[in-house]
Amino acid sequence: MTNRLKTALGRWFGLALTGPSSCDVAAEKVSAERRQFFKRAAVGVASIAGTAGVAKSVVDSMPDPDIGAKYAHAAHQGEKELLEREYVLMSEQEKASMLEELIATHKSHQS
């Protein structure tokens, strides 16, 4: 059964896995057409991939006129929010419970 499956699949993809079969000429014609289709599809995919790769390389190499602004914006990002934040003094109990929580979380990560 495995051999029959292999033969059927091979015939479908247009590969001659076995010797000339007793199937009629129409089946051979279909195999040939399928083979042509897959060949064209493979060439098409390779062409598109190659063209996409070239296009990406060209686009990546082009200088970005806004790059300075992007870095500057990133450097200042969140500044207003950070400047408006309020800090309060922690009591001894708050410090102790914070330390306890940090160490407990660390130990849970370890396990």
Place this chain on the structure above:
Amino acid sequence: MPKEKDIPAGSAQGTTRRDFLRKAGAYTVTSFSGAAMLLATPEEAQATANVTWAEHFQKNYRLMDEEEKQEAIDRLEKRYSEEFGKKVTVDGSPAIDGVLFGYALNIQKCIGCRRCVKACVAENNQSRGKEQEIEWIRVLRMEKGSFSEEARAENGYPPIEGHEYGVQVGGNSYRQAGVVLEGQHYYEPDAVPEKDAFYFPIQCMQCEKPPCVKVCPVRTTYRDPDGIVVIDYNWCIGCRMCIGACPYWARRFNWGEPNLPKEEMNPDTHYLGNRPRMKGVVEKCTFCIQRTRKGRWTGCVEVCPVGARKLGNLLDPDSDIRKVLATKKVFRLRADLNTYPKFFYYMD
């Protein structure tokens, strides 16, 4: 003229597998050669050629076994050494057992000179130059404020007897201690500290419950066992979700190919730390992982001229950081972000 479908396959006039492979190969080689010729300088071409398929298809660093990690490190060392024209080492040291890093900064002592910022840039191979500057440490200049007893009570915090607080500039000195290093773009006084300001450096808080780690779709950023939140740059897809998630705005993105001059490159690197990054990846403070995992201080701690920065092991009761927590006035954000940062601000 016989049509293609009338020509029996495999015949002398039909396309054979050999013809197909020959044409496809020729096209591919031509495309890539053309692109390479258009784009690459000789040095870049050589360095790029060294980026093997293995690097493109390597696993997330966390999932690699020791052998795979060593292979990845060897590839990177070779590539960086060729790219920068010097012997570059890439360390892969794991976290030290029994260590949980904590950091404390004395905001009373900080004079806003930004030496820490510049030392960090030099130590960690950050992109530099006017157009592509990245600085992991951000120093905010704030108007002098107060942490009064009344304000605590008004906001529901229990009173602490015998304490009244104010923020003073420059510690116990009102004399200006120096100048702000050039290149900064947050404040530009002639000298620091200014009488009516205090300075608030912010960098990655190395949170114990990091929101950036939760949102990363590819799990390239994660908390290492010693508490440092790291990034596997080869695995980062540049989605910037982590930048949005960080409540401290501590992460930076490489919008372009980093500008790192060869002569300024620090060749002692760590895979998860200061090795040269690439376009499209996120980076941030890693507590100078290439130093701290060898028992050294971070660059910012070493360079601070007033000793405002402390680094230590939170698991060691005798460490500097534990002494700060035990004896100093430590601050937290009024709004609870529940991130449990391991970076504390304190006063004497």
